[in-house]
Amino acid sequence: MVCQLKELAVQLFDVGAVRLGDIEAKLGRRTPIYFDLRVVVSHPKIMMAIAQQLQILGSGIEYDILCGVPYAALPFAAVMSVNTNIPMIMKRKETKMYATKKILEGVFEKNQNCLVVEDVVTSGGSLLETVNTLRTEGLAVTHAVIVLEREQGGATVLSANGVQVKALFTMTELVKILRDAGRISEKTVEIVSDHIKECQFGMKDNFEQDTTPL
Template sequence: MKQEWNLSEALIRTGVVKEGHFLLSSGRHSQQYMQCAQLLQHPADAEQAGQAIANLFRDMEIDVVVGPALGGVVIAHEVARALGVRCLFAERKEGVMELRRGFEVEKGERVLAVEDVVTTGGSVQEVVTLLEGMGADVVGIGSIVDRSQGKTPFTVPYRALMPIEIKCWEAENCPLCAKGTPVVKPGSRTPISKK
């Protein structure tokens, strides 16, 4: 008999949670980092995570799923596949989120935005703003992991597979910096400059 897929077990098995001193894309520092690419590199786990997120939104009519590059690309594809709709991704060009590669949304299309990990919600909110500016109707936002502790800018329903609380600090208040622990910048996004 096939064992039921369990997200907590899969996150541990694939080494998603990293320990150290990390500079997040928000500009904040953290002792832990969620590298969901470690989970999504395994097609069976990616498929299961996509189906689980899709199940959170089956009560909504969705025409297209959109994820921000780079973290949202694989999971957005798997959610779209589970819902039987098409998948697009937005990417940055000169620091601005855009639909490229011939991707388009029609006015009034119902969009689900999907991300791997939401901390501040900044990247996915940029995608939402982009799509709404094109006339799309963003009906929800989904993610594998919710690190936001309820502090997102979202005005549409947000549903995640797993909330996780990981402490983070502004750089000037970081106890790891105070100890002289070297900081690492994981992920693909340049941290937000604090001016």
């Protein structure tokens, strides 16, 4: 599994899902590394590999249904659902204002265990917003599987709200893999490490959207 993850990290870099530079993030923040999994929808083999690795992460968790955080994680949740034959539901960005007026699309029952799928966790806000909606609709949520944990406080915020996060990569692990593969320099690793330490989020930030760039 370790070798597969290393190969996956390099593939993500090579297709542009990981980019470097002094990038403007949300709310005017700057970041030295950009992680955008939306491009993966154009690379089916990589999308399948991510879904399979997320399935492995979730193999020790009991769940009845899947839900991807909109929008970047939806393709991974869909592939996981097809691969495992476990039903999926979708959270809308906003409540449907006509007909059924649903916030969740799909079929589910109250008290089912829902595993949440996310691409990146930074402050934890986007994932927690989805978790709160699922809980309001009567589902039980205790775990989430994600691709990247940026180590900037989001996982701690989620844990404090009863959600344990399991990630394919931490930011530290990811940049070290890319350095060892010759994709980035040691200097870049140091810059990213410093950024992680300097840009930390807490409970007051947890409703900020995690969607990259950040």
